[in-house]
Amino acid sequence: MPLTTGPIGGSAAWVGEDMATQLDWIVAFTPAELTEIDAAIEAHHRAGRAMGEITPETFRLPTLARRLSKVLDDLLEGRGFVLMRGFDVSARSVEDAAIAYLGIGSHLGGFRSQNARGHLLGHVNDLGFDIRNPKVRYYQTNKELEFHTDSCDVVGLLCLKTARAGGGSRIVSSVALHDRMLAETPDLCRALYNPMPTDRRGEVPPGMLPWFEIPVFNWHAGRLSTIYSGQYIRSAQVNFPEARRLSAIEHAALDRLDALASELSLQMDFQPGDMQFIHNHQILHSRTDFEDWPEPEKRRHLLRLWLSPKQARDLPPVFAQRYGDITPGNRGGIVVQDTVLRFTLEPA
Template identity: 30%
Template sequence: MDAMTRQLTGPNVWTAADLESGEPYVRHLTETDLDALDNAFDLTDLIADLLDRLQNGMGYAILRGLPVGTRYTSEEAARIHQTLAERLGEIVPQNRDGDLSVLLEDARHPAQPSGTYASKAGAPFHTDPTDIVSYLCLAPAGSGGARVLASAATLYNSLSREHPEWLDLVSREYATDREGQEPPGEPGWTSRPIFSTNGGGTLTCSLSPKRIMSAMRFEDVPRLGAEEMTCLMYLESLLRRPGTAVHVALRAGDMEFVNNHTVIHSRTGFVDDPSDPDHQRKLRRLWIDIS
């Protein structure tokens, strides 16, 4: 595989330093865009731009400027978010209950499902088992809760320069824990390589170090060897290396889109402001398949 033996270039190869001059991943919604969303007008240009950013650009995009709480209620904003997702592809279930939309809010809320995303602690770096994950921010946290994103191609380039002897390791299949969210009757883990190439020869990534390690709780999952564990720890250290990942603070009304094949993501811990509903973190999440 050619992409596995060369340094990658292109717009999906980036570091935090490349984004210091601005926010190139943000598209500000215009009044024309909002009118189109209001009246179900043609959204071809908006969707084409979003897809281009996700598939041919840096793999990450934010649509900013949806006036939640003024022009739109939370429910109306959620419908707009869903409409855009449906134009991108197919909205798919996120858990064993078949939920197509998951609301992430105060981890103490009785309706909140279990899982890392239900915790106020920082989330580990991971990719999701869908093409695109999208969040609608209805309210940010009082403090913290930044989205943390890194280029998978940049990670691969660092690996190939510093430890080319591990290129074979990352192309092998690894069991990944489904954390109890598998559909009834299916195995609790799935298997896939960390780095591979798609039909067009483009590098694609599936990396969740925590879930790879926790998959060994299943008796039928092969144990990781010392070299494999060291490689995983190295990849994790690359993601946390200063300057690699960009931190993004979502604003109310932001709609975030992440290409899971080219961008690895996490979240910092957060604290809500109990006295201010506008600063109690609330996100609506969708998983989208576009293949």
Template identity: 30%
Template sequence: MAWEGKDISLDHALGGGAPYLLILEGPQLAEIDAALRYFQSLAQPMEILNPSTFPLPGLWSILRSVSDNLHSDYGFTLIRGAPVERYTREENMIIHVGISSHIGAMRGRQDHQFKGQPADVMLAHITDMRRPSGEQNYALAAYTDSEVVFHTDVGDIVSLFMLSEPANGGESLLASGWTVYNALAETRPDLVRVLAEDWPIPSAQEPGLIKHRPLLFYQPARGSTPERIILQFSRRSFSGFGAHSRLNRLSPIQMEALDALHLLAEKSHVAMELKKGDMQFINNLSMVHARNSYVDGPDSRRHLLRLWHRDPQNAWATPEPLRNRADRIYADKFRRGPQTFFVDPIPRPVGKV
């Protein structure tokens, strides 16, 4: 799962056959449309979307190979060609949830309430929430047009579905965790040790509470399972963002380690200019990702749908310090209410998952 961005081609003519690129064609698009119409005929909520209620018999094996690639090969896949302009926003949501259910059947909750009521919010709208009001008081950079530095999300798989593009900018940047680790181990093994030690991480659930865990996890090979490197961090969990910036609690060597992660990811990343109709799937345990700042136009607003997934058939073992967090988004014991998929953008508050 180690690769350099310079070796990745997203040109279909040059990268044809690459496991990280899937171009949807006529028969596949017709099958997706038929699956949408079948699900709509059931008159059921999106909570029941799964491979049975969104059947894709021709695409099924291809989408299962996408999961294989996410977990044991490149760690990312770009699916291109969904005709979002043909469908309503709700229909595009159904298509995203339906297709992704074949790749990662378990969906992760991204919030525990909706409009003040207990709920399992399963989908997030990633767009500049300050428009048109110009409101600046957002604690998450994802909900602005600002740069988002290299980090990881929560959960095993992150998928994004591009509904509309900005006027310019907003490229998605991906880097292999193995490549970053290998470079760090070769040049600064002392920083590898620092990353594998406990760090003071502000709790997302209880403001003011500091939890301690590593940012880097090593899993040795066992049987048919290869050795793995897992990175789980967000620089802004230490520094905050915008009006919610806070004093960081890190030592100089920890700051140096974070800087090294960013610089090595920047050096080895691949940049994706996501187009309308693109679906991007990444292994959130093996990859780090970032986003360039962007500018929306009067009629061109960057807007993506985001889901978190787990594929029970291919899922990696969760390191013990991450299990409670993983349970909070996947386990039934933390369920608060019905699965909710809101159609209009509402930012996910900090401290909910």
């Protein structure tokens, strides 16, 4: 695989310590923008549209759309993340909150399936599943998530309810991680340019192996694109004896990447109504473990979007193993045989 010839730098190479004091990544909705959102929700209901019919044209946001265009540019070309604050979920039904979230998300990219069941609106909460089950994904539990990427261009989260304790969102610049490793441990940095067998957790597209092999670091068309899930790289070594065995230096590279991710990360504690959007190719994300409320109606609940903007960067051909079609605006997500795309308001 092609390697960078030196550090990448730029606005994408931020560190959490700096971002924790700058806070210009928090964007507050204005009263006029909130009025536009409510008007668009009402128009959606009057038209009798289904959630699958939400588009920028059907969910009109004349003023906010211009700001969302700038947000998308900062996601794809700048620091790679934003937190939008001030949307009152307590005053709205879950359905109306989801409609608003989908409408805002539609201005940033097309919706992509987040699991084998074809869910275009994801639910992040503790379903009480046993993580030892090879088909269970960590976001369905209350366990800490290691730093990772998802299978899309842009990841969005809307906080409906917070946990009793914990559950903080952590993000880190993969560009900063790359540059630090290149400076301090160049041999380990180079090892992350090797294709890594990664467990699909039972969500296997037709004709594919139960794992894919893509390098963590990918230098293509003058950009670094990162794809990473250390938990699933390691589980592929356990679950699939026929997958390529990692070398000692590759294991050391993964360990160093995980340690640096914690060191350089930014933690943000969501408030109900917060909308976080991150550029998946230059940001790793994770979550601290959490203790939930005993009452079911109070339990931690986030809505998630996977989005594919038409303005997204070119990706190397090797990403087709995971993304399928790598055409900007029509890539990413998880589709297996018999997947039916759908929106659901119920966690499952």
